[in-house]
Amino acid sequence: MKETAIVYCESKFGTMDGKTANGLVRSSGKYKIVGVIDSTKAGLDAGEYLEEKPNDIPVFRSLEHALENLTETPNQFIYGIAPSEGFLQNNERDIVLTAMEKGMNIVNTLHEFLTDDKEFMNHSVKYGVTINDVRKPPQKKxxxxxxxxxxxxxxxxxxxxxxxxxxxxxxxxxxxxxxxxxxxxxxxxxxxxxxxxxxxxxxxxxxxxxxxxxxxxxxxxxxxxxxxxxxxxxxxxxxxxxxxxxxxxxxxxxxxxxxxxxxxxxxxxxxxxxxxxxxxxxxxxxxxxxxxxxxxxxxxxxxxxxxxxxxxxxxxxxxxxxxxxxxxxxxxxxxxxxxxxxxxxxxxxxxxxxxxxxxxxx
Missing domain, CATH: 3.40.50.300 (P-loop containing nucleotide triphosphate hydrolases)
Structure with a gap:
């Protein structure tokens, strides 16, 4: 069975910078997407908003809102925004850390590698979760x-x-x-x-x-x-x-x-x-x-x-x-x-x- 995942896309879902979340809502062979986080579209059906085809993926106003309404905590927290600068905003650090505290593994799509960040790595050990830096390249060898x-x-x-x-x-x-x-x-x-x-x-x-x-x-x-x-x-x-x-x-x-x-x-x-x-x-x-x-x-x-x-x-x-x-x-x-x-x-x-x-x- 696919692992469940929630996708973070605050204020960007359905836009150019939200392309990662958009793509996962349309098609995901690896994860079962159970929700999108975007306070500006909270309460909507993600599929209905994106292409007028309901898909029963709800949009939540926050991580807390999602966890209150989902029957189970998702296995994965996916960062679904693709900003040109490629780095976490300060307020987003707290959201990712909270997701880890709730027992969610992190799928990081940014150019900033969370596995190089001491605070994130300490959190991953403390709460028994993993961090997947999708863009982290293999060693040159x-x-x-x-x-x-x-x-x-x-x-x-x-x-x-x-x-x-x-x-x-x-x-x-x-x-x-x-x-x-x-x-x-x-x-x-x-x-x-x-x-x-x-x-x-x-x-x-x-x-x-x-x-x-x-x-x-x-x-x-x-x-x-x-x-x-x-x-x-x-x-x-x-x-x-x-x-x-x-x-x-x-x-x-x-x-x-x-x-x-x-x-x-x-x-x-x-x-x-x-x-x-x-x-x-x-x-x-x-x-x-x-x-x-x-x-x-x-x-x-x-x-x-x-x-x-x-x-x-x-x-x-x-x-x-x-x-x-x-x-x-x-x-x-x-x-x-x-x-x-x-x-x-x-x-x-x-x-x-x-x-x-x-x-x-x-």
């Missing part, structure tokens, strides 16, 4: 340099990249993974961020925590592990940030390390400025596609939309516009599913369709 082994893989590798951070790359990748599995295909998913790992991805690495010299090799190693262990029909690789983004190099390493044959680009048409850098304009979708194709030497085979701030009509109109102007299938997987993407894969990789047919016949 255990890291991998790029080896070139990935150049011999014949299995299709598809990367889901984007035009900014927190635009839904992981969400699209996870939904696509499940849709392909429903077609009977053997799919391997490689996570590249903390949320995907917490959700239960079997393969992956929090790439933004890895020293730059090893980033490409660590991605290659995870793709190779998935390839060798699963013998998959297709490999889906989660993107991070954006190749054009001035503050992040993750996309560069993901492309170089995974060597994708095809690429999907996720884009929020209504976002005018970069999420954590409001003084900088978003790139155009066309400019990002051109940059990706030039850098990767691979083709962008589809576009997926983040519908933040958009009406249903605007989404449909944008889909039509992009398909006409860019000549690639376009969809919003949260609203319309993955049929267009899968049909495109069958066009690009005909062998996938034949494998699907064999599975369906059997």
């Amino acid at each position: 255990d890291m991998h340099l790029f080896s070139g082994r990935i150049l011999d893989i014949k299995t299709p590798i598809v990367a889901v990249l984007g035009t900014d951070s927190a635009v839904g790359k992981r969400t699209t990748a996870v939904i696509l993974e499940e849709a392909l599995k429903e077609k009977g295909l053997n799919v391997a998913f490689v996570a590249t961020g903390q949320t995907g790992l917490i959700q239960g991805a079997k393969y992956g690495v929090a790439i933004d925590a890895i020293p730059s010299q090893f980033m490409t090799g660590e991605i290659e190693n995870q793709v190779m592990r998935a390839y060798e262990n699963e013998n998959p029909d297709i490999i889906i690789v989660e993107g991070q940030g954006a190749l054009s983004h001035p503050a992040y190099i993750s996309s560069c390493s993901i492309i170089r390390g995974s060597r994708p044959n095809s690429i999907i680009v996720q884009h929020p048409p209504k976002r005018e400025n970069l999420g954590d850098f409001s003084y900088m304009k978003m790139p155009t979708l066309k400019s990002e596609i051109d940059l990706i194709e030039t850098f990767s030497k691979s083709k962008v085979v589809a576009v997926t939309i983040n519908h933040e701030g958009m009406s249903d009509k605007e989404v449909l109109d944008t889909v039509s516009e992009y398909e006409k102007d860019l000549n690639v299938p376009t969809t919003d997987v949260l609203k319309y599913g993955c049929d267009k993407l899968i049909n495109q894969f069958f066009e690009v990789y005909p062998e996938l369709k034949s494998k699907t047919k064999k599975v369906l016949v059997n």
Whole structure:
């Protein structure tokens, strides 16, 4: 059985900085999410608030409020905010310490490692709980340099990249993974961020925590592990940030390390400025596609939309516009599913369709 978990996301649930909590509410293969902490949305159903689909995950105003209303204390306390600075606020230290005192293990998604903090470590010993610093990298002696082994893989590798951070790359990748599995295909998913790992991805690495010299090799190693262990029909690789983004190099390493044959680009048409850098304009979708194709030497085979701030009509109109102007299938997987993407894969990789047919016949 899955361990139970409550996700801390004060004032950020449903926003860009709440992407870890958002992702766990949508899908969690590792933990059973029993609540979200966000006083600004207290009393709501998390699924109803996030995407108008109730999922019986309540939003609580505080940790104390949650423990008063839950039948059992959750096994895990997950820090579900992804702030750009990556550190605990002073008041949040007390909340995490209280969770430990209540017997909850801590899942820390920040760049600040709680296992390096004497107070947290003393608390973990005193109350018999564990701390999991998801972004803490392995020792350098255990890291991998790029080896070139990935150049011999014949299995299709598809990367889901984007035009900014927190635009839904992981969400699209996870939904696509499940849709392909429903077609009977053997799919391997490689996570590249903390949320995907917490959700239960079997393969992956929090790439933004890895020293730059090893980033490409660590991605290659995870793709190779998935390839060798699963013998998959297709490999889906989660993107991070954006190749054009001035503050992040993750996309560069993901492309170089995974060597994708095809690429999907996720884009929020209504976002005018970069999420954590409001003084900088978003790139155009066309400019990002051109940059990706030039850098990767691979083709962008589809576009997926983040519908933040958009009406249903605007989404449909944008889909039509992009398909006409860019000549690639376009969809919003949260609203319309993955049929267009899968049909495109069958066009690009005909062998996938034949494998699907064999599975369906059997």
